[in-house]
Amino acid sequence: MNAEIIAVGSELLLGQIANTNAQFISQKLAEAGIDVYRHSVVGDNQSRLLAEISAAQDRAELIILTGGLGPTKDDLTKETVAQFLGKKLVMHDESLHFIEQYFKNANKAMTANNQKQALIVEGSDVLVNHHGMAPGMILNSQGTILVLLPGPPREMKPMLQTSVIPRLLKLRKGEPVISRVLRYFGIGEAELEDRIEHLIHKQINPTIAPLASDGEVTLRISAKHSEVKTAQKMLDVTEADINSIVGKYMYGKNDETLLQKTFELLSSSQLTIASAESLTAGLFASQIGSQPGASSVLKGGLVCYTNEAKMNLAGVSDKTLAEEGAVSKRCAIELAEGVKNRLGSDIGISFTGSAGPESLEGQPLGTVWIGIAFQSNPPIALHIKLQGERNYIRLKAVKHGLFHLIQLLEQHSDKIVE
Amino acid sequence: MNAEIIAVGSELLLGQIANTNAQFISQKLAEAGIDVYRHSVVGDNQSRLLAEISAAQDRAELIILTGGLGPTKDDLTKETVAQFLGKKLVMHDESLHFIEQYFKNANKAMTANNQKQALIVEGSDVLVNHHGMAPGMILNSQGTILVLLPGPPREMKPMLQTSVIPRLLKLRKGEPVISRVLRYFGIGEAELEDRIEHLIHKQINPTIAPLASDGEVTLRISAKHSEVKTAQKMLDVTEADINSIVGKYMYGKNDETLLQKTFELLSSSQLTIASAESLTAGLFASQIGSQPGASSVLKGGLVCYTNEAKMNLAGVSDKTLAEEGAVSKRCAIELAEGVKNRLGSDIGISFTGSAGPESLEGQPLGTVWIGIAFQSNPPIALHIKLQGERNYIRLKAVKHGLFHLIQLLEQHSDKIVE
Structure with a gap:
């Protein structure tokens, strides 16, 4: 099966956003063994979109369109597809009910243009939108499959993965x-x-x-x-x-990230964690907190941005700060032990370092210490040197912390199995 | 003048990278008053690229191609353009000399395929590449301007800005x-x-x-x-x-985000902030920490995921938790006041709520309380109802906090000016 992806939206042609939708869809189609031959982007312009769909239909077995399903006058993807197929737009009661409910729940008045989002091309296979208002659609046009998806990535991605890819896998010919x-x-x-x-x-x-x-x-x-x-x-x-x-x-x-893997290992071992973060300022705790069910794993955390906070919140000694500095092995270990004791968790992890733009305590930019206090084991500290801009260093430091936790947690569960 | 952008490269169609080149070029063309009507991406395939160029020439006054100018067999943009125009590829001595010099300076042997990078389409206006080896080209085809640029953004961007845009501005008709x-x-x-x-x-x-x-x-x-x-x-x-x-x-x-605006206002008012985060688990502090110079603004933060942490770290009373619950106005205010006092900051901000998947204390999913304690003013609490999945709720809660801080900080600086 060969495919083309058409993104609709003048904001793409103005360069306000990048076409990351095409990238994501291409990845998922590649995984499904479907060849993508073209991407294109057209603005909110009916005649140019019509020409694009028409040309794509002559070449492709699958056309995925993203964007232009919203409530405003600019949004005209389904209107154009309907015109192309010689079909009408009809109200989809289920979607309308869902949108009305959304406004009711949010305690907001529903403006008339929101009704437009519940219109579908007659004869569509409707794809429910669990993360927004505009439903998706699948249609058939002279042997070409047309898929209409909403533009916002957080609506498009789950719809593609849970509704579209499984249907395409069934239709795909050739050796899997x-x-x-x-x-x-x-x-x-x-x-x-x-x-x-x-x-x-x-x-x-x-x-x-x-x-x-x-x-x-x-x-x-x-x-x-x-x-x-x-x-x-x-x-x-x-x-x-x-x-x-x-x-x-x-x-x-596969889709397993460093974060998910760490979280699963913590969960399955019934271990709790707490963080003391200087450099990363809450990024580690926030990532753990992003996982559903985090409350059984994350005891809490301390953002110790200043030396004062390192002492008062996590109990780092003034001697350590004076003699070794905040970016040091000793400080990383005291932070990790301090937060573990303070919050009564099984594991304490700390991040301290220099991410720039100014260097800290004369340490080279990118110097990072990660401390880990794991139950009653002797605490350890990792020294890493990173390059790049400030937030890349912060993100990479968290990833190093997660990678090391995975290794410790795997050793821990191996011991228990033995 | 109306333009189309064609990016060439199978890595784009496989979703390995996003077409950020098209975004950048679109921004620069919009600034120059040139309308972009289409983007497209084709793989390293001569016949599909030829069809794309031919169709674009019928529609556009300007075609910008990126990618496919490199040394490997996959790179065939200039070969295809030459074929399209019925022209030959000829060696560009200046570029060849430049490439040979590059290898000499790097103390590396120059492989034969690197010579290919110095070939240009006969009759091109050659654009020097100051950040890589392959030169760019400008050509004219029946009134349409064809611009060939290298694919790597760090080569393409300066070439576009210093060589291409100034030439286009001279050719452009109409008003900026x-x-x-x-x-x-x-x-x-x-x-x-x-x-x-x-x-x-x-x-x-x-x-x-x-x-x-x-x-x-x-x-x-x-x-x-x-x-x-x-x-x-x-x-x-x-x-x-x-x-x-x-x-x-x-x-x-323009480019100002909620986060940057908040940070600038805090900085310029010389006010410090600290956060007590349940729902958001450090996301707010981490965002403030992402800004260069954060240490002058962020005193620190508490991630109070459990009730225990809310009491022990931020001093929320057990009475509040027992009578009103963790997702309550009272708890939000005690968290904000607690962290402000604990860390000695000018402002304390708190986030508590229910982001799912399970509902908390019988509160509907998406219920969020944000507390703000601002110097000696009476503390305030915002009640918001959000919809969507867990991490959208957490992110949106932070944005609400930032938006409200901006309003308070603007009032604050107005008062000072008066």
């Missing part, structure tokens, strides 16, 4: 491609690629595709076989080959 | 367009548009374009006039007209 993503941390893309170069070189089936993003590296391995089980076994062999070389850097698979 | 972005919070896109519908309806020059993203709404207003000063005055009038109706929701202009 089974993919698996292997996730690595603490090794650069170039080094990873260099170390498994002989495996990449001989790849045909399974294929191996490296990709770096946000300080992590992933390898996507994909196998083609008529039997899914056989494809899975082929992937197992490739994975084992790769990890005989770089296995110690792998922390998870 | 001056734009301004007005930023609103606390009002939905539909309601905003509804309330200023009569202004949008009569718009010709200046134009008004609404856009919603991440719970905020912006209006881009754009005026066309041969005199920049006059265009600015036209925008002033339109801005005043709009804000006579919805001015109370506006918090900033």
Whole structure:
């Protein structure tokens, strides 16, 4: 199956936002073994959109449109698709009821233009929007599948993943491609690629595709076989080959993030955590707090931005601050132990460092200390040196903390199993 | 002048990267008063690229191509453009010399495929690449200007700004367009548009374009006039007209975010802040901490995820928790006052609420209380009801806190000025 993605919205043509929707959809279609041949962006202009859809239909078996389903006069994707197909727009009662309910719950008056969001192209397969008001649609046009999705990524992404991809997988012809993503941390893309170069070189089936993003590296391995089980076994062999070389850097698979993996391990071990954060100023705690069910894991945290707060909140000694400074092994350990004791958690973790723009206490920019106090074990501290701008350093520091926690938690649960 | 942007590269179609080049180029063209009508992305495939260029030439006066100028076999943009124009590729001695010098300086052997980067389409106006090896090109095809730029953003951006835009400004007919972005919070896109519908309806020059993203709404207003000063005055009038109706929701202009605006106001007023966060678990403090120079503003914070932490860290009374619960006005106020006193800051802000998936203390999901204790003023608490998934609620709660802080801080500095 070959696909084209059309994004609709003048804000894209003005450069106000990047077309990240096309990127996300392309990734998910690639995972489903569907080839994307073109992206395009057109503004909120009916005649240009009509020309775009018409040309795409001549080439593609699947067209995914994003954007232009909202309440305003500018939003005209479904109007244009209806015109293209010679169909009417009809009210979708279920969606209308949902929108009315939304305004009722928010205690706000519903303006008339919001009703427009419940209109669908006649004969559509309607996709419920769990994160916004405008429903999605699937239609068929002379053998081409047309999918209409809302523009806001937080509405589009879940709709694509839960409603669209499963339907496309059923329609796809040819041998299935089974993919698996292997996730690595603490090794650069170039080094990873260099170390498994002989495996990449001989790849045909399974294929191996490296990709770096946000300080992590992933390898996507994909196998083609008529039997899914056989494809899975082929992937197992490739994975084992790769990890005989770089296995110690792998922390998870597929959609599993460093954060989710840490959270699952904490949850399943019934361990609680608390953080004392200087450099990261709450970023670690906030990430743990982003996980549903966080209250059973996160006892709380201290944002110790000033030396005063490090002493008063976490009990760091003035001697440590005077003699070793805030960016030091000793301070990281006292912060981790302090917050663990203060909040009565099983684990205390701390982040202190210099993220710039000014350097701190004469430490080079990017110097970070992470302290971990794990139950009654001797506390440990990691020293890392990072490069990049302020918020990249803060984010990367949290990732290092999570990666190290994963290793400690895995050792911990291994011990319990023994 | 109307333009189309064609990006070339299979990595875009696989979703490995987003087409941020198109966003950047669009911004710069909009600033230059050139209308962009389409973006497209095609892979490293000669026939599809040829079809794309041919179709674009029929529509556009300017085509900007990015990517595909590199040394590998996949790179075939200039080969395709040469074929399209019926021209040859010829060696550009100056570029070849530059590439040879590059390898000499880097003490590396120059592989043969790097020579390919110095080939240009016969008759091109060559654009020197100061940040990489492949030169850019400008060509003319039956009245359409073709611009070829390298794909890596750090090569493309300076070449666009220093070599391409100045040439286009000379060629451009018509008047410059001056734009301004007005930023609103606390009002939905539909309601905003509804309330200023009569202004949008009569718009010709200046134009008004609404856009919603991440719970905020912006209006881009754009005026066309041969005199920049006059265009600015036209925008002033339109801005005043709009804000006579919805001015109370506006918090900033152009690139200014809620966070930056809050941070600037805190900084310029020399006020410090500290946070006590339940629902948001450090997200507020972390955002303040993301700003360069945060240490002069952020005293620290408490992540009070459990009731125990609310009592022990922030001094919330057990009576409040027992009688009113953690998601209550009283608790929000005690948290804000507690953290302000505990950390000795000018302002204490708190976030408590129910973000799901389970409801808390029988409170409906999305119930949020924000407490603000501002110096010796009586503390206040905001009650907001949010909808959406867990992390959208947490993010939106922080934005509400920032928006309210902006209002208080502006009142505060008005008082000082009086």
